[in-house]
Amino acid sequence: MESRAFVVEGGRKLSGEIVPQGAKNEALQILCAVLLTEEKVTIHNIPNILDVMKLIEILGDLGVQVTKLGEGSYEFIADNVNIEYLESPEFNQKAAKLRGSIMVLGPLLARYGYAKVPKPGGDKIGRRRLDTHFLGFTKLGASFEYDENDAFYKIDASSLEGKYILLDEPSVTGTANVIMAAVMAKGVTTIYNAACEPYIQQLCRMLNRMGANIEGAGSNLLKVEGVERLGGTTHTMLPDMIEIGSFIGMAAMTGSELTIKDCRLDQLGQIPATFQKLGIQMEFRGDDIYIPAQENYKIDRFIDGSILNIADGPWPMFTPDLLSIILVSAIKAKGTVLVHQKMFESRLFFVDKLIDMGAQIILSDPHRATVIGSNNERPLRGISMTSPDIRAGVALLIAAMAAEGESTIYNIEQIDRGYQFIDQRLNALGANIRRV
Known part of the structure; x- marks a missing residue:
């Protein structure tokens, strides 16, 4: 398990079915x-x-x-x-x-x-x-x-x-x-x-x-x-809702067609609806979530036309563990969203790596970041980076999979702490992730 880094070749589309791990x-x-x-x-x-x-x-x-x-x-x-x-x-x-x-x-x-x-x-x-x-x-x-x-x-x-x-x-x-x-x-x-x-x-x-x-x-x-x-x-045990949300964001960012199996939709709260606010389409088929390949998706606005704000909170509000994934998923969308991480004070610091990759993000303070989506017009570029925590690690992995060229992510023990065999499971769908 003691691997040091993932080398990710970006720009590959995924396709197929994936089953989330236990929570x-x-x-x-x-x-x-x-x-x-x-x-x-x-x-x-x-x-x-x-x-x-x-x-x-x-x-x-x-x-x-x-x-x-x-x-x-x-x-x-x-x-x-x-x-x-x-x-x-x-x-x-x-x-x-x-x-x-x-x-x-x-x-x-x-x-x-x-x-x-x-x-x-x-x-x-x-x-x-x-x-x-x-x-x-x-x-x-x-x-x-x-x-x-x-x-x-x-x-x-x-x-x-x-x-x-x-x-x-x-x-x-x-x-x-x-x-x-x-x-x-x-x-x-x-x-x-x-x-x-x-x-x-x-x-x-x-x-x-x-x-x-x-x-x-x-x-x-x-x-x-x-x-x-x-x-x-x-x-x-229930399927892991954080993995389910991560796969929704991953499908959108890589423009992939993906089916997430056995999701226990009755236990997901606001998770699917929050990703839908970014314009990500999905269909609920039995207990599966089907995500069609989307070249473009457009962030909603509030009814009065003002900019969408997505914040976390205690259940049944949106889970803080998926805010990093929402933030990354907004990079390629059309439109602007303010991501407000209320519950933990250092969880947004990983955005500097996304900015290095070419994302348009303004980090206002430790709790708030504004993402200005590129509408898929400016691709991210691969870089070398380090994962600070489990959820940011997967957000960076998603960004690397959507970027042009090769990225290296260090400190992947953080990702292994929360996601089982993530590289093997994603490679089976068409990703190219190497452990080095």
Whole structure:
């Protein structure tokens, strides 16, 4: 996996069908939920990506029996968890490299009354606070300690008790962690300002099948009635909506005809409609999205004729993970759009690479960029560049595929963290991407 760069030959049209991988952001929560029971949990459609495989490795190190059943299907039995492993240097080293490691806290706290993780790493997209997780745990009766010297978060709770919790922000991972801590707490926990992403809905459905009592999934008000214990279950993960959005943008930018299979359209929220605002045509055929080859597409305006503004927000608003893809997709369109990244402060800094490629973009501040589309009149040119985070990495990959000539993208571990075998899957459609 330790490849250094992609060399991309631009200007090639893609054609055919592609199946999205399982949802990365769902996987990180669902996998940690196996720690809540000693019974067997079977999970299907797990994406084979760096972050997810590292988390499965950590679960194995904790004493969970992990059995691979087939491509993307695993069986987990957490009947003999070694909580002492949390004290080891090895755990410190592995967990610090993985943002998703924070998700073991809720389940371990619920079942063993104790948990700790090192300060996690991950993307360079600005500060990502973890306060929501810990404020939730302390409300349930846990004591929390952060040691600045060894950068460890420690949590202790002999018994958790249900409480009314108003989350300070609708954090997806924060909501998931608090839900998992609350499922076996005494009494009723009410979580207000909860995240309501499809990932959270999936987690709630899974926990309810395991015997939990959670009401309100899909809304911002959750009611969790504590139960004595949870049992096993089988769970199939959703397709990754971020990959689906990435493929829509990729088809438009390369003027390709593409069918994205098995999309679970009922779970995509505003994603298809937001790409349609850029003028990208698509047809919904059963559960597939068909994108015809389009030489040109034209950005909508607001009803009064003013310039379109696309912003992100907590679900069911447009997901921040796809704003980089929207920005790139607008480069070849006809018209102008203001992209407003509200939730993370450093996510738009990759536009300097797009400007080097010939895109007409004005970066107003860390949160706002105006894209003046070229209407396909000025092709992008290939350059050398470095990927700062997972989503910008794929946005740069899309730009490179649409550019004239050859581009080199360094630091592609960032792309591998979120997209499985992306080069092989795109090459099968007619791309030319080499790992070097």
